[in-house]
Amino acid sequence: MHLHVHWVVLVTLAPLACLLGGALGLAIGTRFDTRQVPLIFSIIVLPITFLGAMYYTWSSLAKVRWLQLVVLVNPLVYMNEGFRKALTAGVPTMPAPAIYTALTLFTVGLGALGIQGFKKRVIA
Numbered sequence: 001m002h003l004h005v006h007w008v009v010l011v012t013l014a015p016l017a018c019l020l021g022g023a024l025g026l027a028i029g030t031r032f033d034t035r036q037v038p039l040i041f042s043i044i045v046l047p048i049t050f051l052g053a054m055y056y057t058w059s060s061l062a063k064v065r066w067l068q069l070v071v072l073v074n075p076l077v078y079m080n081e082g083f084r085k086a087l088t089a090g091v092p093t094m095p096a097p098a099i100y101t102a103l104t105l106f107t108v109g110l111g112a113l114g115i116q117g118f119k120k121r122v123i124a
Contacts, residue, residue: 006085006087009082009085013083016082017083019107019111020103020107020110021079023114024106026111031117052080053076054080059092
């Protein structure tokens with residue numbers, strides 16, 4: 001497998017993935033007490049990392065259909081599938097419209113949660 005850059009996908013996906021990463025961090029960071037950082041790591045970060053299609057393609061979960069459907073609630077799946085689509089050739093990935101739609105919806109949703117949590121912390 002060689003690096004094969006799809007520039008249009010990469011240039012449009014990277015900023016969206018960055019916004020989503022920031023929104024995810026803001027949403028998580030404003031929902032938990034700072035003394036719970038080890039708990040956040042073990043309960044949230046590890047599972048979303050290992051179930052985020054980072055080490056495997058989403059399509060490789062087809063044999064375990066229930067898991068393939070469950071991981072769709074993980075925004076990292078769409079980020080990783082998008083970067084896989086942008087940087088590889090011949091590797092099966094999700095369709096681009098599904099990736100961009102999910103990234104946009106997660107960014108808006110997590111961004112709203114994060115901003116709401118931030119306002120609560122600043123005003124309170």
